[in-house]
Structures are given as structure tokens and as C-alpha cells.
Amino acid sequence: MKSIVCIKYVPDTSEAEVKVNPDGKTVDDSRFSFDINDADNYAVEESVLIKEDKGGEVDVLSIGPKQSEVMIRMAMAKGCDKANRVEDDRIADHDPLMVAKVLAGAIKEQEFDLVFTGCWADDDGHMSTGVALAEYLGVNHASMVKKVEVLDGKVKAHRELEGGLMEVVELELPAVLTIQTGINEPRYAPIRGIRQAQKKELNVVSLDDLGIDPTEVGSDASQVLVENLYIPEVESAAEFIEGETDEKAEKLASILVKGGLV
Amino acid sequence: MSTESQTFTEKYDLLGCIQCGRCTGGCPVTVRADLNVRQFVNDAYDEDKLGQLARLAEIWDCTACHTCAVRCPKGLKPLEVLIGLRSMIVESGKVEPTVRDALQSVLLEGNPWEKPRATRQDWMEGLDVKIAEPGVHVENLFFVCCTNAYDPRVQVTAKNLVKLLNKAGVDYAFLPEDESCCGSEVFTLGEEGLFEMTVEDNTEYLNEFKADRMVTLSPHCFTTYNTHFPDLKNPVIHYTQLMDELIQEGKLAWKGELAKKIVYHDPCYLGKQSGIFDEPRRVLKSIPGVELLEFERSRERSLCCEGGGGKMWVESESKKERLAETRIKDAKELGADIVAAACPFCVLTLEDAMKTLGYEEEMRVAEIMELLGEFTEA
Numbered sequence: 001m002k003s004i005v006c007i008k009y010v011p012d013t014s015e016a017e018v019k020v021n022p023d024g025k026t027v028d029d030s031r032f033s034f035d036i037n038d039a040d041n042y043a044v045e046e047s048v049l050i051k052e053d054k055g056g057e058v059d060v061l062s063i064g065p066k067q068s069e070v071m072i073r074m075a076m077a078k079g080c081d082k083a084n085r086v087e088d089d090r091i092a093d094h095d096p097l098m099v100a101k102v103l104a105g106a107i108k109e110q111e112f113d114l115v116f117t118g119c120w121a122d123d124d125g126h127m128s129t130g131v132a133l134a135e136y137l138g139v140n141h142a143s144m145v146k147k148v149e150v151l152d153g154k155v156k157a158h159r160e161l162e163g164g165l166m167e168v169v170e171l172e173l174p175a176v177l178t179i180q181t182g183i184n185e186p187r188y189a190p191i192r193g194i195r196q197a198q199k200k201e202l203n204v205v206s207l208d209d210l211g212i213d214p215t216e217v218g219s220d221a222s223q224v225l226v227e228n229l230y231i232p233e234v235e236s237a238a239e240f241i242e243g244e245t246d247e248k249a250e251k252l253a254s255i256l257v258k259g260g261l262v
Numbered sequence: 263m264s265t266e267s268q269t270f271t272e273k274y275d276l277l278g279c280i281q282c283g284r285c286t287g288g289c290p291v292t293v294r295a296d297l298n299v300r301q302f303v304n305d306a307y308d309e310d311k312l313g314q315l316a317r318l319a320e321i322w323d324c325t326a327c328h329t330c331a332v333r334c335p336k337g338l339k340p341l342e343v344l345i346g347l348r349s350m351i352v353e354s355g356k357v358e359p360t361v362r363d364a365l366q367s368v369l370l371e372g373n374p375w376e377k378p379r380a381t382r383q384d385w386m387e388g389l390d391v392k393i394a395e396p397g398v399h400v401e402n403l404f405f406v407c408c409t410n411a412y413d414p415r416v417q418v419t420a421k422n423l424v425k426l427l428n429k430a431g432v433d434y435a436f437l438p439e440d441e442s443c444c445g446s447e448v449f450t451l452g453e454e455g456l457f458e459m460t461v462e463d464n465t466e467y468l469n470e471f472k473a474d475r476m477v478t479l480s481p482h483c484f485t486t487y488n489t490h491f492p493d494l495k496n497p498v499i500h501y502t503q504l505m506d507e508l509i510q511e512g513k514l515a516w517k518g519e520l521a522k523k524i525v526y527h528d529p530c531y532l533g534k535q536s537g538i539f540d541e542p543r544r545v546l547k548s549i550p551g552v553e554l555l556e557f558e559r560s561r562e563r564s565l566c567c568e569g570g571g572g573k574m575w576v577e578s579e580s581k582k583e584r585l586a587e588t589r590i591k592d593a594k595e596l597g598a599d600i601v602a603a604a605c606p607f608c609v610l611t612l613e614d615a616m617k618t619l620g621y622e623e624e625m626r627v628a629e630i631m632e633l634l635g636e637f638t639e640a
Contacts, residue, residue: 016378033371033378070370078355187355188362191369191455 001056001150005047005116006103006133007040007075009068010123020229027229036071039118043179045186046148047116048079054150056113057081061106063091063099070194072202077193078186082201090207090214092222096129103129104136105212106205112174114155119144119178130178141176142169146183271307274343278336279303285330285340290566294582295323299330299340306343316350322358323578326450326571327530332562341571348452357451360575365453368460372442373408374575383439385410385417389424394435396470401433402504403473403496405487407480408443409606415613416606419479422635423501429640430513432504437471446482446531449490451572461491469495477504479631481532481605482570488536500532502604502630506541509548515639519551524633525598526554527589527612528564529605542604545630549637555596557589565589567615569607586615594621604630 011032019028036044047058060075060083062068072083084106092098107115115137117130127143134141146166147158159167160180207214215221239255241248256262271277279300286292286300297320305311315321321344330340351357352365364374371379383391385406394403410420420436427434445460468476476496478484487498508514524546532538539561547554559565567586568578590612593601601616603609606629613627 012376012378015376016381031378031380033376033380035366035370074366185359186362188352188357188365190353190355190453191459192353193355195455 001050001054001114002110002112003047003050003056003058003114003116004061004107004110004112005040005043005058005075005080006061006130007044007071008037008062008118008121008123009034009064009071010037010121013123018231020231024228024230025226034067036074037118037121037123039120039122039179039181041118041186042181042183043116043118043177044075044078044080045184046177046179047114048187049184050114050148050150051079059083059110061103062086063088063093063102069202073194073197074189076197076200076202077189080200082203084203084205086205086207086210088207088214090218092217092219092224094124094226095222095224096124096126097132097224098217098222100129100132100136101217102207102210102212103133105207105210105217107133108137114150114174115139115176117176117178119180127178130176134176137174137176139174139176140171141178142171143178144180145177146180148177148183270309270312270346274303274306274346275338276303276307276343278338279340280336282335284333284335288329288333290327290329290585291323291325291568293588294585295578295580296320297323299324299344302347303338303340303343306347312347312350316347319579321347321351322572322576323580324450324571325530325566325568325573327566328535329530329566332534345450345452348450349454350452352452352454358576360577361451361572364572364575365448365451365456368443368445368448369456372440373412374443374447375408375412377408377412379439382408382411382441385412385420386424386436389421390428391424392435393438394471394473395438397472399472400435401474402427402435403471403476404434404436405441405444405468405476405478405483406436407478407483407606409610410479413606413610416609416629418635419606419629419631422631422640423479425640426514426631426634426638429515429638430508432508432513434477437468440467442467444478444483444486445490446480446486446570447572447574449486450570451575457490465491465493469493471496475499477501479606481529481536481538482607485531485535500536500538500541500604502532502538502542502545505545505630505634509545514548514634516548516550516637517639518637520549520633520637521551522599523553523555523597524600524602525557525593525596526560527557527567527593527601527603527608528561529603529608530564530566530570532604533564534562542602542630545634546602549633555598557592557596559592565592567603567608567611569605569611574607574610584611584615584618586611587619590615590619590621590625590627594619594625599625600633601625601627602630602633603627 016031058080063086120127142157146160149156324344367376449457484500
């Protein structure tokens with residue numbers, strides 16, 4: 001079983017205030033901490049669990065800066081075997097289709113059974129890179145996967161749909177699976193494991209190394225133009241419900257029903 | 263620190279144990295969890311059993327209070343056997359998500375609270391804080407601690423300290439934003455590799471600063487630096503020792519009166535692990551109007567609040583009364599108005615217990631520095 005897991009280095013916007021830069025099109029990321037995208041962490045764990053069960057190899061693929069190598073080494077400490085990090089300023093990385101095209105370009109010459117990605121990225125939240133990647137690779141895909149069963153030449157993927165519905169699909173390999181959080185419990189990468197992972201192969205490659213024409217994945221090729229970023233105005237209203245407990249409960253229930261919340 | 267070639271038995275000197283039982287007999291956790299440290303020390307002789315022992319949930323119940331080590335007639339540290347077993351789980355990567363996230367945060371951001379390094383000094387906003395520079399001498403170099411820096415409840419400790427130091431004209435400086443976790447909880451959670459790296463990196467970093475001494479705000483940093491960092495150039499003290507000095511020298515100007523009964527809770531890391539019992543008491547007694555009470559279990563026998571040993575990130579399976587709740591009930595029985603502590607973890611756990619018990623109206627949990635801030639001119 002040969003798998004490739006695609007991971008992204010993203011800012012954690014939950015612990016520092018999000019501020020838009022004066023250009024109005026980018027975010028000031030100087031006060032954020034960065035780490036592996038949450039769903040990608042589950043994708044790494046799933047790929048390693050399958051390797052531990054079925055044998056084979058897992059390669060890491062990521063587009064990101066030098067600082068992201070700590071995230072890649074952590075994935076290797078958990079059991080991934082080798083990695084490619086793509087670094088090239090010419091990639092229009094705000095556009096998931098351009099990102100998917102680069103990932104496909106890095107994968108297409110290789111034999112593989114499964115490609116794993118997270119189902120969405122915590123920063124831009126497009127939820128489309130994995131699906132677009134399958135399209136560029138010309139292989140099957142299943143998105144929002146909460147359970148994976150590897151069969152002979154096939155994979156059974158349990159997809160989490162709206163309202164808690166689970167859909168089970170069977171795909172011919174090779175295939176791309178976009179992994180939903182909660183599918184497993186990602187393990188910890190101990191520092192000794194990270195140090196040992198320094199010995200594993202990590203290649204830094206450019207678009208030229210991958211044989212990708214920069215004009216096909218740059219801002220001119222992108223259909224996405226960021227015009228303006230802004231922080232939505234906070235609007236809030238609070239109503240204090242008065243009265244005895246029974247009255248309060250009745251009023252609260254009435255508000256919830258009227259608002260279509262129950 | 264032990265070398266990799268040692269066996270588990272050699273590393274923790276298991277053959278030194280005479281199975282007298284003083285460890286288990288004094289362990290505060292036994293009243294609420296199925297933890298028998300003497301049995302672990304006994305069973306760990308058998309190296310084939312180690313994997314099985316490491317998978318027992320109760321190894322995570324230890325709060326690293328060190329009561330077992332204080333009571334051991336052979337000078338052993340039975341708790342470190344449990345930490346050794348935790349290490350085996352950490353190395354396998356199969357730890358609780360909360361532990362995983364805390365350890366990873368120490369590696370990536372220099373604190374276990376999953377907060378960005380860039381916001382470590384946000385607590386200083388609006389204050390006139392002197393910041394240390396490498397190579398520039400200062401009498402008192404302050405190490406703020408991750409919890410005091412980031413937790414909004416206990417940031418008051420550092421804030422009040424700055425105001426008081428400025429007013430008293432003390433020569434001081436706080437470490438800059440690149441200060442990193444002391445590794446206290448990394449050690450007790452069993453991440454040996456990360457702790458070794460922390461010792462190396464922090465020793466190199468802290469030795470760049472010239473000071474007469476480094477003052478820590480948390481007893482956890484205080485004990486960890488004094489116990490595990492043999493190559494630090496600057497001596498390390500706890501802030502209550504400095505406050506005691508300033509009071510003796512008459513450098514604090516009191517205002518108002520705190521006509522309350524205060525009971526002091528000895529933090530395990532300050533008291534039984536480092537022998538600092540009198541200074542915090544003297545500081546509290548110095549506040550005009552204070553009547554200082556004593557718990558029946560005080561000083562070396564102080565009851566652990568269960569905030570140490572990485573327990574801020576591991577929930578016990580036991581549903582029995584928390585030790586912090588027992589402590590608060592004891593304080594209420596004594597008639598205390600205020601439970602004072604000098605440790606961020608103690609303040610957080612005791613205050614939670616006080617709220618759980620519904621005593622908020624009649625009692626208060628306070629950091630000593632909170633009280634000093636309220637009753638000195640600043």
C-alpha cells in the first residue's frame with residue numbers, strides 16, 4: 001500500500017486577534033502560532049494506521065515555507081517515510097485549484113494507491129483542494145471521510161453527510177480521500193521521534209523541479225481574485241428573561257421555537 | 263540525568279526500596295484514586311511487566327507532590343517510577359489529546375497552554391515594565407511562567423508585582439518575549455526528550471542574562487530550575503522570598519487594613535519540595551490587620567491541590583471528592599475568610615473547588631501577590 005498524505009501549515013486564529021493588513025487583501029499573521037491544519041493531522045494519523053495495518057509506505061507532500069518543516073518532521077516521527085516540500089513564490093496559493101494543480105504535478109509521476117488530504121483547511125476553509133486534486137489526477141475520490149476500510153484493490157469510505165447521515169461508498173484504487181476530523185485520535189510526536197525523523201528524506205522542490213509551468217499555477221491562471229478582506233461588524237443583542245423558573249423556561253422555549261432553533 | 267543504557271531498575275534505584283510503605287501511607291491521592299506507588303515500585307523490578315504497568319490508568323493520578331519522596335527513609339523518589347512509566351506511553355505517542363496538545367505547544371510555542379509565543383507579554387499592556395537585555399546586569403531577573411503570563415485569572419500576580427517593584431525602586435527586569443517554559447510539567451508528564459531539550463535550551467538562554475539572581479513567580483519554575491538545571495549561573499529564588507526581604511527592609515508602603523482571617527496553603531513545589539515555609543507566612547502576617555490561621559495539615563504535611571504532575575491536562579477517572587475541595591472545606595471549618603497561596607496552579611484549583619462548593623459569597627481564594635497589590639501603595 002503506497003499512500004501520499006498532503007498537509008498544510010496554517011495559522012491558529014483562535015488565540016490572537018485577526019487583523020487585516022493595510023493592503024486590505026492579506027491578514028497580519030505576525031502574532032499567530034502556526035501548526036499542521038487540524039483535518040490534515042487526522043489524515044496523517046489515518047495514513048499511518050493503514051500503513052501499520054497493511055504495510056507499505058506513506059509519503060508527505062506539502063506546499064509551504066521552511067518553517068513548516070517542523071510539522072513535516074512531526075508527521076515523519078509518527079510514521080511517514082519521506083517527504084516533498086514545495087516552495088515557490090509563483091504559486092497562487094489563495095486559489096485551491098492552483099494548489100491542487102501543484103499537488104497533482106508533484107504526485108502524477110508516482111505509483112500510489114491512496115492520497116489523503118484533510119477535508120478542509122482552517123485558514124481559508126474552501127473544502128475543495130482534495131476534490132480538485134482527484135480531478136487533476138483523474139482518480140476516484142470520497143470527501144468528508146470518517147472511516148476507511150481498505151479492501152483488495154478497493155477502499156470502502158464512510159462519508160459524513162448533513163444531519164449526521166453516513167454514506168458508505170466503495171471506490172476502485174487509486175483514490176483520493178479527504179479526511180474529516182474525529183476519524184481517529186492523532187498520536188503525539190515525541191521529541192526523540194522528531195530527532196530520529198531528521199534522518200528521513202525530505203526534499204525541497206520548486207515548480208521547475210516538478211516540471212510545472214509557473215504560468216499555469218500563478219495568479220494569471222487563477223480564477224480567484226481577492227478583492228477585499230474585512231472583519232465583519234459584531235452585532236449583538238441580549239435579552240434577560242425575568243420571572244419565576246417556570247415562566248423563564250416557558251419564555252425561553254417560546255423564543256427558541258419562534259427562532260426555528262428547536 | 264540518567265543515561266539511555268541504564269535499566270529501569272537502575273535508573274530509579276528500585277533495589278534501594280525496602281518496601282516499608284511510607285510512600286503509599288502518605289500519598290494524598292490514595293483517598294480518591296486507586297494508586298499504590300509502593301506496588302508500582304515493587305512490580306517495576308520485572309522489566310517484562312513494564313509495558314503492562316505503563317498502561318494502567320492510575321499512573322496519571324500522581325500529582326508529583328513529592329510527599330512519597332519526602333517520607334522515603336531511603337531518599338528515593340517513588341513518584342519518578344510513575345513518571346518513567348508515563349515516558350513509555352509518551353514515546354509511543356498514545357497519550358491523552360490534552361497531554362499531546364500541551365507538550366506540542368511547549369515545543370512549538372514555548373508554553374503548554376497552546377498560546378502563541380507572540381502574545382506572551384500581552385499581560386504587560388499598560389504597565390511600565392523593565393525588560394532585560396542579554397549581558398546587561400540587573401539585580402533581580404524575573405521569570406514570569408507560562409501560566410501567570412497567559413491565564414487571565416492569575417496574570418494579576420505579575421501585574422501587581424510590576425507595580426510594587428516600580429514603587430519600591432527595586433532594580434529588576436523581566437525576561438523578554440522569547441522566554442520559554444521551564445519544563446516542570448513536561449518533566450512530570452514524562453516527555454524526557456523534550457525536557458532534556460528544555461534544560462539545554464533554557465540554560466543557554468538564561469545564562470545570557472547577567473543578574474544577581476533570577477526570581478520566579480511560580481513554585482513550579484522555582485523548584486524545576488533549582489533541581490534540574492545544574493549549569494544555571496544565576497541563583498533562583500521565589501518571589502515570596504523577595505517580598506519578605508523588601509518587607510524586612512521597610513520598602514513596602516502599606517495602605518488600609520485587611521481585617522480578615524487568612525489561612526495559607528503551602529504549595530507542594532514551594533514547601534515540601536523546596537523548604538520555603540516561613541517567608542510566605544511572614545509576608546501575609548505583615549499585612550496590617552491580618553490574622554493568620556494554620557491548616558491542621560500544613561508545611562511538610564500540606565495537602566496537595568492536585569494541580570501539579572501535569573494534572574492540569576489529565577482528568578482523573580475518580581469521581582470522589584477532589585483534594586482541593588477537601589482543602590476548601592478544611593478552610594471553612596477553620597473559619598478562614600481567605601485561602602492564600604503563592605502558586606498559579608494552587609490558586610486555579612482551589613478557586614474552582616470553592617466555586618464548586620458554592621462558598622464564593624463567604625470565602626475568597628487569593629494569590630499572595632493579589633493581596634499585596636491591594637494593600638500596598640503603588
